[in-house]
Amino acid sequence: MTLSRAVKATPVGAKKSLLWHVCLWLAFGGSAITNADVRDIRVWQSPESTRLVFDLTEPSEHKIFPLSSPSRVVIDLTDAEMLLDTAAIDLEGTAVASIRTGHPSKKVLRIVLDLNETLNPSSFPLPPNEVYSNHRLVIDLKRPETTQSLSPVKPVKKAETPASRRRDIIIAIDAGHGGEDPGASGARRTKEKHVVLAIAKELQALLKQEAGFTPFMVRTGDYYIGLRERTEKARAANADFLVSIHADAFKQSSANGSSVYVLSDRGATSETARWLADKENDADLIGGISLEDKDDHLRMTLLDLSMTYQRNSSKRIGADILGHMDKISHLHKRQVEEAAFVVLKAPDMPALLVETGFISNPEEERKLNTRSYQQKMAAAIFSGIKEYFSDHPPSGTLLEAERRRNQDSADHWRSYVIRSGDTLSDIAVQNGVALNELRRINGLSDDQIRIGQTIKIPSS
Numbered sequence: 001m002t003l004s005r006a007v008k009a010t011p012v013g014a015k016k017s018l019l020w021h022v023c024l025w026l027a028f029g030g031s032a033i034t035n036a037d038v039r040d041i042r043v044w045q046s047p048e049s050t051r052l053v054f055d056l057t058e059p060s061e062h063k064i065f066p067l068s069s070p071s072r073v074v075i076d077l078t079d080a081e082m083l084l085d086t087a088a089i090d091l092e093g094t095a096v097a098s099i100r101t102g103h104p105s106k107k108v109l110r111i112v113l114d115l116n117e118t119l120n121p122s123s124f125p126l127p128p129n130e131v132y133s134n135h136r137l138v139i140d141l142k143r144p145e146t147t148q149s150l151s152p153v154k155p156v157k158k159a160e161t162p163a164s165r166r167r168d169i170i171i172a173i174d175a176g177h178g179g180e181d182p183g184a185s186g187a188r189r190t191k192e193k194h195v196v197l198a199i200a201k202e203l204q205a206l207l208k209q210e211a212g213f214t215p216f217m218v219r220t221g222d223y224y225i226g227l228r229e230r231t232e233k234a235r236a237a238n239a240d241f242l243v244s245i246h247a248d249a250f251k252q253s254s255a256n257g258s259s260v261y262v263l264s265d266r267g268a269t270s271e272t273a274r275w276l277a278d279k280e281n282d283a284d285l286i287g288g289i290s291l292e293d294k295d296d297h298l299r300m301t302l303l304d305l306s307m308t309y310q311r312n313s314s315k316r317i318g319a320d321i322l323g324h325m326d327k328i329s330h331l332h333k334r335q336v337e338e339a340a341f342v343v344l345k346a347p348d349m350p351a352l353l354v355e356t357g358f359i360s361n362p363e364e365e366r367k368l369n370t371r372s373y374q375q376k377m378a379a380a381i382f383s384g385i386k387e388y389f390s391d392h393p394p395s396g397t398l399l400e401a402e403r404r405r406n407q408d409s410a411d412h413w414r415s416y417v418i419r420s421g422d423t424l425s426d427i428a429v430q431n432g433v434a435l436n437e438l439r440r441i442n443g444l445s446d447d448q449i450r451i452g453q454t455i456k457i458p459s460s
Contacts, residue, residue, distance in 0.1 A: 035079045036060030038109070039134065041086070044179040045094040046223035050119065052096070053180050054137040056080070062137060064123045071115040073141065075123070080109040095119060095141060113141075120144055131182060138180070166398040168214040169389050171207055172234035174244040174343060175200035175217075179224035184249030186365035193222065195368045196245040199356060202378035203245075210386065212398040218242075227342040235346060240394050241317065242351040243381060244343045247368055248332075249360040256361045257332030258325045258377075260318040261353040263311055263345060264338035313350040316392070321354065321384030328376045329357060354381060413441065413456040418449050431457050 040055040061078040086099040097114040104110050119141035126136040175197040177183035183192030200217065207215035216237040218230050225233070234242045248259070318336035325331065332355070344351040356377050357364040367373040393399035416427065424447040428435040439447070442455045449455070 035081055036077060036135070037081045037083050038077070038111075039083050041084065041089055041099070042180065043089065043091060043094050043096060044223040045221075046179075046225065047220070048143060050095040050141040051179060051224065052113070052139040052141075054139070055132075056135040056137060059125060059127075059135045060137070062123065062125075064121050064139065066119075066121055068118070071118045073113040073115065073119070073121045073139070075111040075113070075137075075139065076104070077109045077111070077137075079107055082109060082111070086111075113139075115141070118144065131185075136180075166401050167396055168212055169241075169394060169397050169399060170214050170216055170237060170239045171385060172216045172218055172237060172239035172242040172349075173200045173203055173207075174230050174234070174242060175219045176244055176246040176343075177224070178219050178222055181224050184247060184359045186249075186359040186368075187253070187362055188365055188369070190359055190365050190369055192247045192249070192359055195247050195359065195374070196356070197222070198371070199374045199378050199381075200245050202375050203243075203381055206378060206382040207385075210382075212393075212402070213386075213389075228345075230343050231346050231349075231351070234351075235349060239349060240389075241385065242343075242346065242349055243385070244341070244351070244353045245381075246353060246355050247357055247359040248355040250358060251360075253360055253362060255332075255358050256364055257330040258322075258357055259332040259337055259355045260322050260325075261337050261339045261341060261344070261355070262314040262318055263351065264340050310346070310348065310350050313392070314344075314352055317350060317384065317388045318352050320387045321352070321381055324380040324383040324387075325377070328373075328380055332358075413458050415454050416457050418451055418453040418455065420451055422449065422451075423447070424449050427455075427457065433458055 036056045036058040038054050039057060042053045042055075044051040044053075056077075060080055063076045064073065066073050082101045086101060089099060091097065091099070095116050097116050100112040100114065102110045102112070120143075122140045122142070124138050126132075126138060128134060175193070177193040177196070179193075181193065183196070185191055197219065200219075204215040204217055207213045216234065216239055218233050219225055230244070231242065248255075315336050322331060322334070322336065326334075339353075341353050344353060357368055359365050359368060368377075389399055390403070393403055424438060424444070425435055427433075428438045435447075438455075438457070439445075441458065
């Protein structure tokens, strides 16, 4: 039967449907409508997991399941073909040993991932966006121990004991974006994820060289980490402070300048509710205080106090950083701004997000691409951090011990020569100094003093 006769022989409503399908058939050159073919595969390796991203010509139904002995993961795509040579994919340094393909049935493309270790797979599709014009299928392969907990990070600092009270201050450095998420891009195709990682590594080097500080890198390479997972990694490392480094972008290329953000009050309020609802975090939430045995009102009060204290500390650190950034770059805003960034939402840790500049601004893109400017920006952030923690060192740290020593120096005490009738307790009362403090400053094991002896008395 000819096409024209087939149309005439059908009802009017069916004619329109058939004509629509014929138009599609002709538009694709008389061939079948395109399958969800795999155009490309990208592999990203992080310390805890491996991510594969399949670029698809169309969305596709899929199934995924693991096999053992040897360890493999199988992905079945419906109505799909592989359009690339999987042997040419660079898998060096990843948990995937090889990628094979086959057709268990006419309509199914089977992709087999041969693994170097046992991993738990998960998957989700992604629609096109401003960065990627095609549909994507994301495959995450996680080690079994990281499936339940976000990150098995070994704490950087140990629990404090009387014998080891001079620990380092732990600074968590979070380079924004990474892997499949490039962040903002400049006119010269500069990717935010590369620029901020370079600045983060410069900051890491400065902190390593500074006595009393230890850096912890949240992201060490080109791979993606979820926003809440970044905060959890910093908390797992017992960080005293988290700084998240970014490069801004705006639709108008004239926008320029650096800025610093802390968690907004509204963001803190909503986060308090979320933490209260998350029973798994109750055991050791704010400074080691358990909330399990507290009523809801007290729990809310404790969390509010903690979030308020952390936000206030963050604002002070941010002001110090802005003061140093002002020396090397134009400031987009001269005061610390507030926003509900997810990465800043930790109830027990000060956190800041630093926008190092507008990558969408041609001049700032050029500067952000140079190592000299990356070093200057890292130095400004470092100087702000050092300035704050030198004045406000956490308890039990080396900086706190040094601050105490400085307070005991000649600039903070005066000499007094013991006379007849003096007692150490009388001297302490007359000068408004605690007796124990007076003993400590002078290295006395008891209250015995002698005429003519010189002791130090703290200045009021």
